[in-house]
Amino acid sequence: MSFNTFGRVFRFTTWGESHGPAIGAVVDGCPPGLGLSEDDIQPWLDRRRPGQSRFTTQRREPDAVRILSGVFEGLTTGAPISLVIDNVDARTKDYGESAPPYRPGHADYAYDMKYGHRDWRGGGRASARETAMRVAAGAVARLVVPEVTIRGYLVELGGDRIDGFDADEIGRNPFFCPDAAAAARWEGLVDAARKAGSSLGAVAECVATGVPAGWGAPVYGKLDADLAAAGMSINAVKGVEIGAGFGAARLSGEENGDAMRPSPHGGAPEFLSNHAGGVAGGISTGQPVVVRIAFKPTSSILTPVETIDAAGNAAEAVTKGRHDPCVGIRGVPVLEAMVALVLADHKLLHRAQCG
Amino acid sequence: MSFNTFGRVFRFTTWGESHGPAIGAVVDGCPPGLGLSEDDIQPWLDRRRPGQSRFTTQRREPDAVRILSGVFEGLTTGAPISLVIDNVDARTKDYGESAPPYRPGHADYAYDMKYGHRDWRGGGRASARETAMRVAAGAVARLVVPEVTIRGYLVELGGDRIDGFDADEIGRNPFFCPDAAAAARWEGLVDAARKAGSSLGAVAECVATGVPAGWGAPVYGKLDADLAAAGMSINAVKGVEIGAGFGAARLSGEENGDAMRPSPHGGAPEFLSNHAGGVAGGISTGQPVVVRIAFKPTSSILTPVETIDAAGNAAEAVTKGRHDPCVGIRGVPVLEAMVALVLADHKLLHRAQCG
Amino acid sequence: MSFNTFGRVFRFTTWGESHGPAIGAVVDGCPPGLGLSEDDIQPWLDRRRPGQSRFTTQRREPDAVRILSGVFEGLTTGAPISLVIDNVDARTKDYGESAPPYRPGHADYAYDMKYGHRDWRGGGRASARETAMRVAAGAVARLVVPEVTIRGYLVELGGDRIDGFDADEIGRNPFFCPDAAAAARWEGLVDAARKAGSSLGAVAECVATGVPAGWGAPVYGKLDADLAAAGMSINAVKGVEIGAGFGAARLSGEENGDAMRPSPHGGAPEFLSNHAGGVAGGISTGQPVVVRIAFKPTSSILTPVETIDAAGNAAEAVTKGRHDPCVGIRGVPVLEAMVALVLADHKLLHRAQCG
Amino acid sequence: MSFNTFGRVFRFTTWGESHGPAIGAVVDGCPPGLGLSEDDIQPWLDRRRPGQSRFTTQRREPDAVRILSGVFEGLTTGAPISLVIDNVDARTKDYGESAPPYRPGHADYAYDMKYGHRDWRGGGRASARETAMRVAAGAVARLVVPEVTIRGYLVELGGDRIDGFDADEIGRNPFFCPDAAAAARWEGLVDAARKAGSSLGAVAECVATGVPAGWGAPVYGKLDADLAAAGMSINAVKGVEIGAGFGAARLSGEENGDAMRPSPHGGAPEFLSNHAGGVAGGISTGQPVVVRIAFKPTSSILTPVETIDAAGNAAEAVTKGRHDPCVGIRGVPVLEAMVALVLADHKLLHRAQCG
Numbered sequence A, B, C, D: 001m002s003f004n005t006f007g008r009v010f011r012f013t014t015w016g017e018s019h020g021p022a023i024g025a026v027v028d029g030c031p032p033g034l035g036l037s038e039d040d041i042q043p044w045l046d047r048r049r050p051g052q053s054r055f056t057t058q059r060r061e062p063d064a065v066r067i068l069s070g071v072f073e074g075l076t077t078g079a080p081i082s083l084v085i086d087n088v089d090a091r092t093k094d095y096g097e098s099a100p101p102y103r104p105g106h107a108d109y110a111y112d113m114k115y116g117h118r119d120w121r122g123g124g125r126a127s128a129r130e131t132a133m134r135v136a137a138g139a140v141a142r143l144v145v146p147e148v149t150i151r152g153y154l155v156e157l158g159g160d161r162i163d164g165f166d167a168d169e170i171g172r173n174p175f176f177c178p179d180a181a182a183a184a185r186w187e188g189l190v191d192a193a194r195k196a197g198s199s200l201g202a203v204a205e206c207v208a209t210g211v212p213a214g215w216g217a218p219v220y221g222k223l224d225a226d227l228a229a230a231g232m233s234i235n236a237v238k239g240v241e242i243g244a245g246f247g248a249a250r251l252s253g254e255e256n257g258d259a260m261r262p263s264p265h266g267g268a269p270e271f272l273s274n275h276a277g278g279v280a281g282g283i284s285t286g287q288p289v290v291v292r293i294a295f296k297p298t299s300s301i302l303t304p305v306e307t308i309d310a311a312g313n314a315a316e317a318v319t320k321g322r323h324d325p326c327v328g329i330r331g332v333p334v335l336e337a338m339v340a341l342v343l344a345d346h347k348l349l350h351r352a353q354c355g
Helices: A040-046 A108-113 A121-126 A128-144 A167-172 A180-195 A224-232 A246-250 A325-353 B039-048 B106-114 B121-126 B128-144 B168-170 B181-196 B223-234 B247-251 B329-354 C039-047 C106-116 C121-126 C128-144 C167-172 C180-195 C225-230 C244-252 C329-355 D036-048 D108-115 D121-126 D128-144 D166-174 D178-195 D223-232 D243-249 D329-352
Strands: A010-016 A021-028 A063-069 A080-086 A149-157 A202-209 A237-242 A289-295 A305-308 A314-317 B013-018 B022-028 B066-068 B080-087 B149-157 B202-209 B237-242 B289-295 B305-308 B314-316 C010-016 C024-028 C065-066 C081-085 C149-159 C202-209 C237-242 C289-295 C306-307 C312-318 D011-016 D024-027 D065-067 D079-086 D149-157 D200-211 D237-242 D289-295 D305-308 D314-317
Touching: A010 A128, A010 B223, A010 D024, A010 D079, A021 A128, A021 B066, A040 A063, A040 A128, A063 B066, A080 A128, A080 B247, A080 D011, A108 A121, A108 B329, A108 D329, A128 A314, A149 A180, A149 A325, A149 C106, A167 A180, A167 B149, A167 C237, A180 B022, A202 A325, A202 B247, A202 D108, A224 A237, A224 A325, A224 B223, A224 B237, A237 B168, A237 B223, A237 B247, A246 B237, A246 B289, A246 C180, A289 A325, A289 B247, A305 C180, A314 C180, A325 C329, B013 B128, B013 C024, B013 C081, B022 B128, B022 C024, B039 B066, B039 B128, B039 B329, B080 B128, B080 C010, B106 B121, B121 B128, B149 B181, B168 B181, B223 B237, B223 B289, B223 B329, B237 B247, B289 B329, B329 D329, C010 C244, C024 C128, C039 C065, C039 C128, C039 C329, C081 C128, C081 C225, C106 C121, C106 D121, C106 D329, C121 C128, C121 C312, C121 C329, C128 C329, C149 C167, C149 C180, C149 C329, C167 C180, C180 D079, C202 D243, C225 C237, C225 D237, C237 D024, C237 D223, C237 D243, C244 D200, C244 D289, C289 C329, C289 D243, C329 D108, D011 D128, D024 D128, D036 D065, D036 D329, D065 D108, D108 D121, D128 D329, D149 D166, D149 D178, D149 D223, D149 D289, D149 D329, D166 D178, D200 D329, D223 D237, D223 D329, D237 D243, D289 D329, D314 D329
Parallel strands: none
Antiparallel strands: A010 A021, A021 A080, A063 A080, A149 A202, A202 A289, A237 A289, A237 B237, A305 A314, B013 B022, B022 B080, B066 B080, B149 B202, B202 B289, B237 B289, B305 B314, C010 C024, C024 C081, C065 C081, C149 C202, C202 C289, C237 C289, C237 D237, C306 C312, D011 D024, D024 D079, D065 D079, D149 D200, D200 D289, D237 D289, D305 D314
């Protein structure tokens, strides 16, 4: 909806800063009677947790989630679900005692221009730490759409694209990479970036299978428009595609249409291709829903950058703190969570209008 | 908010089908005291109007807008503004007397799966005719943000990209193309597609200059997330980029950061680049806001396509009616309108919270 | 949601001024497949239509509604339903050529303080003419909740309360009065007020039977809170009660609780009373939902009233135009419509969350 | 907005059950730069805190609020403000080990009908304990409208109405009663009810002075409609009035209109009366905003009541736990908070649209 809430019927609100005492989310509108405990959420958080390989930030956060409301006798009650994670390893001293110069590429300057005041420790509210709560809320959303399987992975890192796809590979490397050969190459790329104090961008893809035809809505509550907002709301994301995405702009109408034929097995028709990415006219078609997002390289780099300070004077931005050389890696579980959250909302919206 | 309404404080709701008696929009939350008459809206509609060159559909709609409420003595009153356009050239007979087979790549199948019933004449509610009302509402939005200049154009058509940029060229060719040489090439491309009954995709870009730093908001009301939803909600759009977009994923952190320095003229700082596309952390930076969207080639092509009918039987989709060989062309004014609508909403939201 | 839209999932937006060319509503989120034509709406409008007896305003509006979208082959399609009524008998000349002094008790002054500009002809946007569109939208809402019977009536007029209740009487007198004796007395009261150029207040009650237990929601989407907002949003309403209302504050806990026992017929339990008015904790109990609203006497009276003009100078407000001596009478169909609209929304919201 | 969130621009979401580990609120959309610490909130909570006199429940909750986000260096940052209160004295054993029979007059039955499952300990989510978070959020809202003074009090308890009004008295008795004589009488009434295990209703009034003319909006975002929703959303409330309320229905138009004259001191005009309660056409007039709500007597009484259990069998409801003999008393700070929350939202909404 607005500001720090996302969703229409199935909604969540997040709060908390990178270096405050805790971060949290309130999930509202959740159907009652779903089995839910911390054990349903923690594994998803663990996938996103920092410090699990040398390729992500060395900040050590256990990210242990607690459920403070909305569950009774192991089942959701329909009341709002409050989820909290304590910040454990928030070394404020990494950030000095006063606001550092604006870090170009970060939100520092924009926040100050908007609010005239901000929590500058570790990015404050703009820190990607907030995305932990998306993953937590997304774990609840998954319970709302058990018919859907959601799988995210990186298809490109530092401009190096995968050549093959083996779903089993995704969990075997620290990059959520479905191509073993690419994963091996990416080790070298990320190591080099990390050692140089540089950073790399990435492209993540997420496929949701099992979405029935009919979720979504014209004209401004389109499933793909909501997925676009969800994807673009993730820190460092600069582009979103559905299905063939920008590639569709280079196809002819003959190439791009997804022809249909009756299924030999009855039931839903067979589609001969999926350029649409499972969404037509803002409504799911029953094909896999395919979303792709582009992460920029983080601006937290060792090379000093020309900038200004809050007084408007010339200054240099020098990165301290512990950072991810490629934020896109840990962005994969976040993308999955956002897709789950959008789908849960649209499932409920669909049955609201259509029974 | 949802379904057929867009925006939070400055909102608009559209209604109407391609072949119904009329289409309309209700613009709500508009500030009072703005000079507004049909003359402020009609020129923008005329830019989108079909039938103006051989490169767009030959449907002849004058698209004459009427204001039915919300304006008194030439000024907006703060009450909802009702805008209506009568459908004049809606040849229902082009569409036969019963629902044709589902047209692959169109929303026919998805709508039927959702609603079990749809107005199939000319795409009904899913028709791009709805975008006329976005342009009308966008004309009102422009009055809310007079400090902003919004300019859209095509940067790519049928996979052929512009080489140069001359803003003055945009109005001189039927493609909103800022490169005369490319425009000349595109004539050939579109003519060929039109004659072959085929269709082409395109990429449009829109730049908003004059947006002050501070519009937008973390975390789910981000300016770029709203622009992404706005862009993706336009018919036939499959991708949205802000600033460097997917290209950012191929840059290093050193290349991508937009360094700042004090302006020699005082005031807002000087940015040395604009990979961010004018948005950081969901908030405008004062740089030009840059949005890019990809249009797929329309599925309305002469070549029959394998499909099914509503009974699930194998069928062929054969396009009748009058169609655009490249919907991206007339999409340019629509993109501009959506950008204006998002910016107007965020201007008002910003002053709500920050005074 | 806000300003000129009401509802969350089943929503409607109204537009138009008393003396503009037309008024209208857009109903969004309506389930598909409902049989709908103007004939489903017009009878409800006719109940509210002015000029039907000497006890209401003599403005002669046929209030003929047209459906401009959202219906195909006689069925709702799930797309927004645009409803329009042309203003036929809008005698602007009754209102002179410039803004008259602020009429105390009307919204004139408040509107000018807010907007600095307003359509002062006949109350403009603040005119109760807007309520025609509530009745039209409410007629659509009734189709969404066919299991519910909604009946409104006046229980008090000019301080004179009914003594008996006979549902069949409601349609037999011009006051929607369920008590023939009271109706006879009210004739005298209203005639006297009309002749004196005075006005009277009234209390209307609306009972919705057939609402199943379970609609509504804690804590801020409560069914009774939405009914309160709906009721208070009607022009001239100054109070809302659910069930025993203010009277409950004078009961003891023993008197007020609605004891339950198993029904001898099985199924839903039997309640021994209904002080709750069918809502507990914001959720329907299965008992009849009972809402009561108080209409103030309109401030459009013949006696000149001390006031100021827009320049702040002392002035006299003198009522011209044609007015209802008791706006509460024609408020009955409006209350019914608002109750239908709230219930339709909550039915859909309930199945969104709870299936 | 919906379910557990209230407000449009200035919004808050509450979570938590009576006997869970904690309750909380997230306040979103708060302007930046406001001085805020726990000390700004705690005093308001203390006014509502149970166990302060023999006239309220003996549950002993310190209700110590913690701010977990949204404040940095003592100032609000514009980010969401997370407020948490731990539940300390939640004696679950008072409630046994399994769901007791439905308590008539409480939300037990309605919740089960909606959700099929509920936290029945102490009312769970339906407990008035949730209102502590309204008071906490309301304390933040007060900072947003420093120009407004909000004062609530009881005007009636157990059917016994105040005769005089002395603002200084309000803080001198445990009933927020502005009439010392009435307060003395009420001691007897409440003592008697408490000893009898009975309960009493009450009517609270809240006056907000300093609200400038122009807040609010037609037609569905009316200030009074939002106040009505806010009031009716408070536990045990069954009626809401603005200004003269139901009494207005018994006045003539001549009596009810609030005549105006130029102020001898310049500036805003002088009103000769305030039957409107400071709101006309949904917009504030500059006069004091007057809201009145009716609390029913709580159904938690010692006398066993005929009811059914979850299996549908006949049963008796016997109240255990510690309860307020008159929930209206502690409802006064809650009403004040809700009025503050509505006004803060409307102040921001007003400047959004009107600058």
